[in-house]
Amino acid sequence: MALNENGRVNSLRIPLSHIDSAKPFTDDITHLARYTCQMPIAVVSFSVPDGHWLTDCSGVLSEKVGDAKTLFVETARHHDLFVIEDLRRDLPSGQRHSLVASPIRFYAGVALVTASGDCIGILAVMDTKLRLDFSPDQADALRRLAMQTTRYFEALSRNGDHGGASSDMTTERALAESEARLRRLTDAAFEGVSVWQDGLLVEASPAFAKMFGYDGPDNVLGMKAAPFIAPQSYALVADKMATNYEHPYEAVLLRSDGSEFDAELRGHSIELNGRHARVTAVRDITERRMMEAKLRESQRFAESIADNSANVIFVFDLDTHTNIYSNRDVAEFLGYSAEQVREMGAALLPSIIHPEDLPRLLDHFEDFAGLSDSEVLEFEYRVLHVSGTWRWVCNREVVFERHPDGRPSRILGNVQDINKIKEMESQLKLNSDQLVKREASLRALLQSAPVILYAADVNGRVVLSEGMGLSALGLKPGEVIGRSVFDFMDGDSQLEEYAQRALAGEAVSYDANVYDLSLHTELQPIRDIHGSLTGMIGVCYDVTERKRAEQEIKDFACVLQYQKEALEQATLDLERQNEELSRARDEAQSATRAKSSFLASMSHEIRTPMNGVLGMTELLLETDLTDEQRDYAETVQSSGRSLLTLLNDILDFSKIEAGKLEFERIPVDLGQTVEEVINLMAGGARTKGIAIKYAIDPEAQIDLVGDPGRLRQILSNLISNAVKFTEHGGVTVRVRLASLSDEDVLVHFSVADTGIGIGVEAGQRLFQSFSQADSSTTRRFGGSGLGLVICKQLSEIMGGEIGVQSAPGKGSTFWFTARLSRQKKVSCRKSTAIRHDQHRSPELPSDARVIANGDHASIDEFAPRSICILLAEDNPVNQKVARRLLEKRGHRVDTAANGLEALNMLSQTSYDIVLMDCQMPELDGWETTREIRRREKAKASIVQMPIIALTAGAMAEDRIECFEAGMDGFLTKPFKSEDLFAALSQHLECLRPAA
Numbered sequence: 001m002a003l004n005e006n007g008r009v010n011s012l013r014i015p016l017s018h019i020d021s022a023k024p025f026t027d028d029i030t031h032l033a034r035y036t037c038q039m040p041i042a043v044v045s046f047s048v049p050d051g052h053w054l055t056d057c058s059g060v061l062s063e064k065v066g067d068a069k070t071l072f073v074e075t076a077r078h079h080d081l082f083v084i085e086d087l088r089r090d091l092p093s094g095q096r097h098s099l100v101a102s103p104i105r106f107y108a109g110v111a112l113v114t115a116s117g118d119c120i121g122i123l124a125v126m127d128t129k130l131r132l133d134f135s136p137d138q139a140d141a142l143r144r145l146a147m148q149t150t151r152y153f154e155a156l157s158r159n160g161d162h163g164g165a166s167s168d169m170t171t172e173r174a175l176a177e178s179e180a181r182l183r184r185l186t187d188a189a190f191e192g193v194s195v196w197q198d199g200l201l202v203e204a205s206p207a208f209a210k211m212f213g214y215d216g217p218d219n220v221l222g223m224k225a226a227p228f229i230a231p232q233s234y235a236l237v238a239d240k241m242a243t244n245y246e247h248p249y250e251a252v253l254l255r256s257d258g259s260e261f262d263a264e265l266r267g268h269s270i271e272l273n274g275r276h277a278r279v280t281a282v283r284d285i286t287e288r289r290m291m292e293a294k295l296r297e298s299q300r301f302a303e304s305i306a307d308n309s310a311n312v313i314f315v316f317d318l319d320t321h322t323n324i325y326s327n328r329d330v331a332e333f334l335g336y337s338a339e340q341v342r343e344m345g346a347a348l349l350p351s352i353i354h355p356e357d358l359p360r361l362l363d364h365f366e367d368f369a370g371l372s373d374s375e376v377l378e379f380e381y382r383v384l385h386v387s388g389t390w391r392w393v394c395n396r397e398v399v400f401e402r403h404p405d406g407r408p409s410r411i412l413g414n415v416q417d418i419n420k421i422k423e424m425e426s427q428l429k430l431n432s433d434q435l436v437k438r439e440a441s442l443r444a445l446l447q448s449a450p451v452i453l454y455a456a457d458v459n460g461r462v463v464l465s466e467g468m469g470l471s472a473l474g475l476k477p478g479e480v481i482g483r484s485v486f487d488f489m490d491g492d493s494q495l496e497e498y499a500q501r502a503l504a505g506e507a508v509s510y511d512a513n514v515y516d517l518s519l520h521t522e523l524q525p526i527r528d529i530h531g532s533l534t535g536m537i538g539v540c541y542d543v544t545e546r547k548r549a550e551q552e553i554k555d556f557a558c559v560l561q562y563q564k565e566a567l568e569q570a571t572l573d574l575e576r577q578n579e580e581l582s583r584a585r586d587e588a589q590s591a592t593r594a595k596s597s598f599l600a601s602m603s604h605e606i607r608t609p610m611n612g613v614l615g616m617t618e619l620l621l622e623t624d625l626t627d628e629q630r631d632y633a634e635t636v637q638s639s640g641r642s643l644l645t646l647l648n649d650i651l652d653f654s655k656i657e658a659g660k661l662e663f664e665r666i667p668v669d670l671g672q673t674v675e676e677v678i679n680l681m682a683g684g685a686r687t688k689g690i691a692i693k694y695a696i697d698p699e700a701q702i703d704l705v706g707d708p709g710r711l712r713q714i715l716s717n718l719i720s721n722a723v724k725f726t727e728h729g730g731v732t733v734r735v736r737l738a739s740l741s742d743e744d745v746l747v748h749f750s751v752a753d754t755g756i757g758i759g760v761e762a763g764q765r766l767f768q769s770f771s772q773a774d775s776s777t778t779r780r781f782g783g784s785g786l787g788l789v790i791c792k793q794l795s796e797i798m799g800g801e802i803g804v805q806s807a808p809g810k811g812s813t814f815w816f817t818a819r820l821s822r823q824k825k826v827s828c829r830k831s832t833a834i835r836h837d838q839h840r841s842p843e844l845p846s847d848a849r850v851i852a853n854g855d856h857a858s859i860d861e862f863a864p865r866s867i868c869i870l871l872a873e874d875n876p877v878n879q880k881v882a883r884r885l886l887e888k889r890g891h892r893v894d895t896a897a898n899g900l901e902a903l904n905m906l907s908q909t910s911y912d913i914v915l916m917d918c919q920m921p922e923l924d925g926w927e928t929t930r931e932i933r934r935r936e937k938a939k940a941s942i943v944q945m946p947i948i949a950l951t952a953g954a955m956a957e958d959r960i961e962c963f964e965a966g967m968d969g970f971l972t973k974p975f976k977s978e979d980l981f982a983a984l985s986q987h988l989e990c991l992r993p994a995a
Helices: 016-021 023-037 062-076 093-099 136-158 164-188 206-211 231-242 286-308 338-352 358-370 419-430 432-448 468-473 493-503 544-621 627-658 670-688 708-724 760-765 775-781 787-797 876-887 899-908 925-938 956-965 977-991
Strands: 041-047 053-058 082-084 106-113 119-127 192-197 200-204 249-254 260-272 275-284 312-317 322-326 377-384 390-402 408-417 451-457 462-466 508-514 517-527 533-542 666-668 691-696 704-706 730-740 744-753 802-806 812-822 849-851 868-872 892-896 913-916 947-951 969-972
Touching: 016 023, 023 041, 023 119, 023 136, 023 192, 023 260, 023 275, 041 062, 062 082, 062 106, 062 119, 106 136, 119 136, 192 206, 192 260, 200 206, 206 275, 231 249, 231 260, 260 286, 338 358, 338 377, 358 377, 358 408, 390 419, 419 432, 451 468, 468 533, 493 508, 493 517, 493 533, 517 544, 544 627, 544 876, 666 708, 670 691, 670 708, 670 730, 704 708, 708 730, 708 744, 708 787, 708 812, 787 802, 787 812, 868 876, 868 899, 876 892, 876 977, 892 899, 899 913, 899 925, 913 925, 913 977, 925 947, 925 956, 947 956, 947 977, 956 969, 969 977
Parallel strands: 691 730, 868 892, 868 913, 913 947, 947 969
Antiparallel strands: 041 053, 041 119, 082 106, 106 119, 192 200, 192 275, 249 260, 260 275, 312 322, 312 408, 377 390, 390 408, 451 462, 451 533, 508 517, 517 533, 666 704, 691 849, 704 812, 730 744, 744 812, 802 812
């Protein structure tokens, strides 16, 4: 819209009453202008009838911008947006004097032009700092605000002459229309603008909704502030809103997806529908934060450059004539020590600056008054080096800071040692003849260079042709001068185009084949000092070899690509093989698990009837039998125990194969371990009239940690074999240390017998699966051949090995080693088998323990008092075995066929102990035990009833499951009567009061 120049003078005045009544509206307009344009100051100013400008400011007192009326008048003369980025630089000098004392540096204003083309005032935003980031979106928002302001005052003018209710209603309609326009303007704002009333969001711009991850304003209206604010900033934002804080501040806000972002907020209180409300503008400053980080990094980089620069970089205050900053001390730069500087004192500058240059140095500071920010002032002078020589230095200085009135206040300078440059200049002046010679040498060099160098004028006429490359084309240097460059292109349109483009001012680069050569040509336009084209210069390089090498590289790349594809195919084949191996491994593991599951199941099924066979045999042997009947019964018992040994060996062998054999790490007493095994073997030895002797090296009686159960298993097998294969003589067990360290020991065990002995070849097969010395041994003595295989595996797992020394008819010595950890603080109970052998003779010590035909206490000596026992067992035969064994020792036994019966009987009768089978119908032993423990807990029982598992499960998992269910002991079927009564004695001790 064009301004009405004829009517502006008269129409530039509007009534004061209109301005006063519109004060709330203009306040909102200026605040909104500040927020949308990101400026600290916003102004709306009107020309009033007395000829002055009436100004309404936001962000600063009106007195601060009172001198800006020159800008207001200038804005009124412009049709579109009037912007001055730097008032000190861009404003005409005739107008600059009126703004010398003004702090304003940046100004952007829009004239308030009516529909008739009359200007009633201006709307402007300002800043006291340079602002180079005023965006087109902000300019458009300022125009829209100016248009809304103009329409508002046009509405007031149309209704200014009407009175009464009609005028009031018209004014209300105008205000309502203005509010609607403001709402539309808010919707068009480039940043997030929101209006809050009574703690709820009542208005929001689309940019606000988008900023927080919502589809539009309708999705956020009516919400409270909490969902928009990160927890760590909620108290801050709430305080600012409660105190009507109107300055910018920063907080962490929250998007709808829960992600956080940094933002700058500014608020302003307004009246909305007659009630208090708050307008808040939000700007996402994530990118600004990133820029600030980059700026800090740039500053660190600049500081690093300054710190490592060989020059002196300084900031000098023109008012105080003092250095504000310097990366290096000038005196140090010249080699002076701190003591020398102190001695010179205030006379430092006169002492080190040449007398002819000192006045010029002091006077040159006045030259900065008329210097612009982009101009560089250079000043060369001489300084006295510590060596006594005068050196030339050069100062390059720019205005770094200015006073508000535009006068320079500080300068940034760089002091460079140019003494060598001066010496070079002097040398060049003194040796002009040498320069001529060098130019001649340079021409000779060009003539001998393996290139073609030529130049042509604007018409394409050759004016220079040099270089050895000409000879490859059958030409001589200077031979083609005066000819056209197009004469050598044989009508090739492409080459002619390249030359024409270069002559037109374009740099051109191309490859071309000439005869048998590959030439690379660079064409550059030549311009004179005024920038006018004067021709072109060309350089041709022979790249024949390079092209050949490039082709070889391409060929090699093809070979590499082929090899890559072959390698990828091999990789795919390897992956397929890996998948096949993985499937085979899974199948093998599945087969191993199936075998283990089958063996565990078969073990359970075999142990159940075996318990009946061995139990009934034991009961039968306790009755009055004839010698023949006793022989038959003992044969059945021996066969059953052999079958049980075979079953245990098969289970251990299966566990070792599957890698599931478990080892304990508990304190080990070697004497006690050996003694326990020999006590178990003593009965068989007495039957054959064989003595078992053993001796333990005193040095082996130290605190150790390992698995005593596995040691007993190996010793039991070796001693059992020794007894089995010995008819006369005895068996000797020795234990000694093979090696000793701070962390562990290697223990050596040996079992020697006077039996039948073994040949060398047979001895090599002993430790193979299902193998014995010979088949006659199997027929004579029995056995599966697994025992020694298991011993070998166990010793190797414990970090040792196993072997044998034997000869037929001379007995055998089986030995094995095991590595055990040393126990630092906990001491084990020493066995009574420990004897001190001071001479450490390899022979058996005289005080070694001998177990031969001595009597041992019967199990009845350890039987507890008569007790009441509940036996939970579903198998009738096993019920009968256990019942008869217990009743013969004077105990009362009640039986339950399943867990439900056991629970019912426990609720009616008090028992001392429960013997619990695990696999029973109705309710198994594990669940029954859990229910018993639950009832005890509910009754807050002080003493827990002992429960011993009687199960055919022989796996480690079975034992763990029983203890996890709450059982106290574990007996594997078939069990011996002494094992049963030993368990009863152990667990009934907890019922007796402490002594």
